[in-house]
Amino acid sequence: MDSEYVELDWDGDVATLTVDRPEALNALNVETLEAMRDAIAEAQAEDARVLVVTGAGDDAFIAGADIKYMQDLSTEEAQAWGALGHEVANALATFPGATVAAVNGFAFGGGCEMAIACDLRVASESAIIGNTEIDLGIIPGWGATQRLPKLVGDETARRMIYLGQRLDADTAREEGLVGEVVPDDDLTDRVAELTDDLAAKPAFALQAAKQSIAQHYQGSQTAGLDYEKRAFASLFGTPDQREGMAAFVDDREPEFE
Structure with a gap:
């Protein structure tokens, strides 16, 4: 895999996917999402037993999607954009081995969804996590409306999505959004310990456990994800979406009608 924005590194059976756009707080554009998709496929083809996802630099895991790119999308273009994000998120969710998010800073919007x-999620003490799309005049479009309530419960999920509520690392742990919080300087070492433990487990049994747990959540989730994709795309071109994203790009407060 050859990409300017995504690196895939190996340590034995553990692959680490790093989103490498620190100057943009690792925000996701089309090229980065496509590179993530390819890196996940490569890790799967090479039989990685564990896949770690993290962001380059000290400030952000993935600060969200590229708002400048999204700002002027049509509904049809937003459908393709949403589908690409879903493709990457679903590739993580269905990866045969265990996947671990090393959340090292801001994880907003699409970053939270990844x-x-x-x-599993391990967060640094400075991590801040949230689904902040509402202030852009849209909703989460890469799975949060379906996955988030299963992690944090209905009330917290609605507050995060309706209000764009951001959780600091300790609150995220209390709400069940992350499994553990460690000092910033210890994140890499702790994730390495965790992934070593996971990689040492029997691969077939771990995969069977992952697939069995997934059955608990299936039900209407596929239909829910499809609905979310349609609803997300339908908001592009609305006055709220145009104003929300213009305000973000202009670094001002939005004025919704």
């Missing part, structure tokens, strides 16, 4: 698509 983290919750993983099996």
Whole structure:
């Protein structure tokens, strides 16, 4: 895999996917999402027993999607954009081995969605996590409306999605959004310990456990994800979406009608 924005590194049976756009707080554009998709496929083809997802630099895991890119999308273009994000998130959710999000800073919007698509989450003390799309005049479009309530419960999920509520690392742990919080300087070492433990487990049994747990959540989730994709795309071109994203790009407060 050859990409300017995504690195895939190996340590034995553990692959680490790093989103490498620190100057943009690792925000996701089309090229980055496509590179993530390819890196996940490569890790799967090479039989990685564990896949870690993290962001480059000290400030952000993935600060969200590229708002400048999304700002002027048509409904049809937003459908393709949403489908690409779903493709990547679903690839993480269905990856045969265990997936771990090493949340090292901001994880907003699409970044939160990539983290919750993983099996396990370890956060640094400085991490802040949220689904902040509402202030852009849209809703989460890469799985949060379906996955988030299963992690944190209905009330917390609605507050995060309706209000754009952001959780600090300790609150995220209390709400069940992350499994553990460690000092910033210890994140890499702790994730390495965890992934070593996971990689040492019997691969077939771990995969069977992952698939069995997934059955608990299936039900209407597929239909729910499809609905979310349609609803997300339908908001592009509305006055709220145009104003919300213009305000973000202009670094001002939005004025919704």
